[in-house]
Amino acid sequence: xxxxxxxxxxxxxxxxxxxxxxxxxxxxxxxxxxxxxxxxxxxxxxxxxxxxxxxxxxxxxxxxxxxxxxxxxxxxxxxxxxxxxxxxxxxxxxxxxxxxxxxxxxxxxxxxxxxxxxxxxxxxxxxxxxxxxxxxxxxxxxxxxxxxxxxxxxxxxxxxxxxxxxxxxxxxxxxxxxxxxxxxxxxxxxxxxxxxx
Amino acid sequence: xxxxxxxxxxxxxxxxxxxxxxxxxxxxxxxxxxxxxxxxxxxxxxxxxxxxxxxxxxxxxxxxxxxxxxxxxxxxxxxxxxxxxxxxxxxxxxxxxxxxxxxxxxxxxxxxxxxxxxxxxxxxxxxxxxxxxxxxxxxxxxxxxxxxxxxxxxxxxxxxxxxxxxxxxxxxxxxxxxxxxxxxxxxxxxxxxxxxx
DNA sequence: CCCATTTTGTAGCGATCGTTACAAAATGGA
DNA sequence: TCCATTTTGTAACGATCGCTACAAAATGGG
Numbered sequence: 147x148x149x150x151x152x153x154x155x156x157x158x159x160x161x162x163x164x165x166x167x168x169x170x171x172x173x174x175x176x177x178x179x180x181x182x183x184x185x186x187x188x189x190x191x192x193x194x195x196x197x198x199x200x201x202x203x204x205x206x207x208x209x210x211x212x213x214x215x216x217x218x219x220x221x222x223x224x225x226x227x228x229x230x231x232x233x234x235x236x237x238x239x240x241x242x243x244x245x246x247x248x249x250x251x252x253x254x255x256x257x258x259x260x261x262x263x264x265x266x267x268x269x270x271x272x273x274x275x276x277x278x279x280x281x282x283x284x285x286x287x288x289x290x291x292x293x294x295x296x297x298x299x300x301x302x303x304x305x306x307x308x309x310x311x312x313x314x315x316x317x318x319x320x321x322x323x324x325x326x327x328x329x330x331x332x333x334x335x336x337x338x339x340x341x342x343x
Numbered sequence: 344x345x346x347x348x349x350x351x352x353x354x355x356x357x358x359x360x361x362x363x364x365x366x367x368x369x370x371x372x373x374x375x376x377x378x379x380x381x382x383x384x385x386x387x388x389x390x391x392x393x394x395x396x397x398x399x400x401x402x403x404x405x406x407x408x409x410x411x412x413x414x415x416x417x418x419x420x421x422x423x424x425x426x427x428x429x430x431x432x433x434x435x436x437x438x439x440x441x442x443x444x445x446x447x448x449x450x451x452x453x454x455x456x457x458x459x460x461x462x463x464x465x466x467x468x469x470x471x472x473x474x475x476x477x478x479x480x481x482x483x484x485x486x487x488x489x490x491x492x493x494x495x496x497x498x499x500x501x502x503x504x505x506x507x508x509x510x511x512x513x514x515x516x517x518x519x520x521x522x523x524x525x526x527x528x529x530x531x532x533x534x535x536x537x538x539x540x
Numbered sequence: 541c542c543c544a545t546t547t548t549g550t551a552g553c554g555a556t557c558g559t560t561a562c563a564a565a566a567t568g569g570a
Numbered sequence: 571t572c573c574a575t576t577t578t579g580t581a582a583c584g585a586t587c588g589c590t591a592c593a594a595a596a597t598g599g600g
Contacts, residue, residue: 344566344568344569345566346565346567347566347567372556372557372558373557373558373559374556374558384559385560388558388559388560393558394558
């Protein structure tokens with residue numbers, strides 16, 4: 147066998163993730179990644195091949211540890227509409243409680259890299275696809291529970307919610323104002339085709 | 344008097360704007376700005392003090408030449424709702440006809456820099472404030488024309504439209520698909536409180 | 541106990557980063 | 571025409587960029 151590694155890969159990815167999340171791909175240096183992970187450049191390049199491919203691994207890590215985690219935490223609640231509302235509320239809380247506030251690695255990367263990097267775009271498409279599907283499932287459960295009208299087009303509304311979520315991510319970095327964001331989420335939720343018996 | 348400058352400042356700002364727009368602040372080098380503007384670093388640093396302050400000038404330039412131009416072009420049309428619709432449609436067209444597609448310098452900068460740079464955030468706030476006000480005025484004219492219900496809260500709906508616009512900007516970089524975006528804009532427009540006589 | 545294998549730390553590679561010093565070039569006023 | 575003033579082109583500054591060569595360190599199998 148070989149010399150054992152001093153670090154567990156998920157921990158390295160989590161720490162690198164926070165750096166890329168805060169500073170972006172171009173704004174993150176390998177020196178900065180060394181400091182954040184505690185690994186030397188040698189070890190980083192030994193396990194990952196380049197800054198680019200480390201970033202790709204970090205994107206996958208983010209999709210599992212943040213996106214999927216938040217889906218499981220909020221969008222699978224018994225009360226589907228209440229879970230959806232809490233998902234949006236927690237998005238702002240999640241952003242604003244960080245110093246400095248950090249929006250979403252997928253949205254950041256979309257505007258920084260997805261126009262030119264097709265591999266990155268495919269990863270973002272996959273991550274946001276998970277969200278769109280989770281929104282659609284959540285809305286479908288709300289329909290079955292009688293919260294939404296039976297003729298609700300869940301797929302289209304899921305895409306609309308994804309659109310609004312991405313809007314919230316941009317807006318919350320410019321206007322870190324809970325009251326404003328809460329009012330915006332009110333508007334998003336009120337637009338859904340709720341069932342008036 | 345002194346030696347005359349070989350270039351007009353608005354032209355320099357427009358060319359620098361396109362570079363920052365496409366590659367972001369961190370992803371743009373001064374060498375790249377030299378090539379795009381035709382000026383040497385000496386001349387750039389003579390007229391602007393630093394890359395940072397050139398970027399600030401570029402942001403102001405963008406607000407006038409792109410944001411305000413698009414407001415005047417679409418949101419002041421006689422048919423307010425039709426103008427609003429065309430504003431959203433043209434947003435996608437505007438993005439997708441560029442190679443590579445470029446979303447919006449304000450949104451890009453919001454996710455790259457506004458969390459940590461308060462001066463930049465203030466500029467973004469100003470630019471998006473222009474848009475929010477223009478949306479509100481447009482909606483108000485739609486109310487007066489009987490297109491929207493008289494009890495429409497134009498300020499809140501303006502903020503909602505701004506939210507959706509920012510969502511469109513992110514989504515269009517990941518899904519450069521006209522049909523998908525058009526359907527999303529359908530949903531945004533349909534949510535408005537239209538007047539059913 | 542030595543070997544094959546992998547990770548680690550050190551040190552530094554060539555390239556590029558943002559920025560600047562300096563002098564020649566180009567103007568209008570005196 | 572000479573001067574004061576500003577822009578221009580050339581050249582390069584120290585710092586940092588992504589990345590790597592190399593050998594010492596640390597393991598399990600033989």
